[in-house]
Amino acid sequence: MFENLSDRLERSFKLLKGQGRITEINVAETLKDVRRALLDADVNYKVAKQFTDTVKAKAMGQNVINAIKPGELMVKIVHDELALLMGGETAHVNLSGNPTVILMSGLQGSGKTTMSGKLAKKLKSQNSKRPLLVAADVYRPAAIEQLKVLGEQIDVPVYTEPGNNNPVEIAENAIRHAKVNHFDLVIVDTAGRLAIDEAMMKEIAAIKKAVKPQETLFVVDSMTGQDAVNTAKEFNQTLDFDGVVLTKLDGDTRGGAALSIRTVVDKPIKFVGTGEKLDALDYFHPARMADRILG
Ligand code: GDP
Numbered sequence: 001m002f003e004n005l006s007d008r009l010e011r012s013f014k015l016l017k018g019q020g021r022i023t024e025i026n027v028a029e030t031l032k033d034v035r036r037a038l039l040d041a042d043v044n045y046k047v048a049k050q051f052t053d054t055v056k057a058k059a060m061g062q063n064v065i066n067a068i069k070p071g072e073l074m075v076k077i078v079h080d081e082l083a084l085l086m087g088g089e090t091a092h093v094n095l096s097g098n099p100t101v102i103l104m105s106g107l108q109g110s111g112k113t114t115m116s117g118k119l120a121k122k123l124k125s126q127n128s129k130r131p132l133l134v135a136a137d138v139y140r141p142a143a144i145e146q147l148k149v150l151g152e153q154i155d156v157p158v159y160t161e162p163g164n165n166n167p168v169e170i171a172e173n174a175i176r177h178a179k180v181n182h183f184d185l186v187i188v189d190t191a192g193r194l195a196i197d198e199a200m201m202k203e204i205a206a207i208k209k210a211v212k213p214q215e216t217l218f219v220v221d222s223m224t225g226q227d228a229v230n231t232a233k234e235f236n237q238t239l240d241f242d243g244v245v246l247t248k249l250d251g252d253t254r255g256g257a258a259l260s261i262r263t264v265v266d267k268p269i270k271f272v273g274t275g276e277k278l279d280a281l282d283y284f285h286p287a288r289m290a291d292r293i294l295g
Contacts, residue, residue, distance in 0.1 A: 093215050117153070121154040217242065
């Protein structure tokens, strides 16, 4: 069973935090635990090793053993390294292009449609964008309806082409429509399947090729553990996406997925979804996620 990375780390640090004095043996054992926890969370072996080696070097450099609060210092070193591993700084979206095109990808149920609405709302209010949402899911009428409902809630038009079952054409036409009607942001919501299949991958790759988005975002449910990592890998192989959106962080997960995905696909996490409401969206802050992972 996949044990939460944060629980594992918390367990490793509990001992260390509780002790007034620590020894080199305590440090070495904690680092071993940390490495094991990272590996179990599907962090790449080399990354995990490099991580613990760096932490060890820093701990020695800062003379953790003789520090006044050695456990706290150690936790801080690990915290800062975790934040660095997740990108260090908050990654922003590329809003160049007229219009800017954002392509949303991900499995069905990952939160893609909700996230399309959230992004439109945020970029409209914070970046004064004039967004157009595009329903390029030709398989599920319910998905188109859902996007329309979201669009109404945030007062953003939704481009649809009833009767056209070619999502590439719909996306291309939507961009033409945006140019003529002076929309400067086009968010294309694509079809998701319950599991990855070749047809889906081909289709979204074709849409990407046709619309040349400034940002291709991969949306993933952070509650799905190992599956999230594997799905991210597969989508990245086909799409070479620009960023990850982690949804459902309001669930009981504490951020292990963020670290694993970041290290496995080496793409920045750009946004996080923290609830079902349309304003439950935030930029990804590596330091805050490190806090969360460490509990
Ligand atoms: P899609 O199939 O990928 O388009 O996924 P949806 O946008 O339809 O989302 C699937 C379900 O997850 C819906 O019930 C959403 O309300 C819910 N959902 C989406 N994002 C979040 C989030 O950040 N937190 C929570 N708790 N639920 C979310």
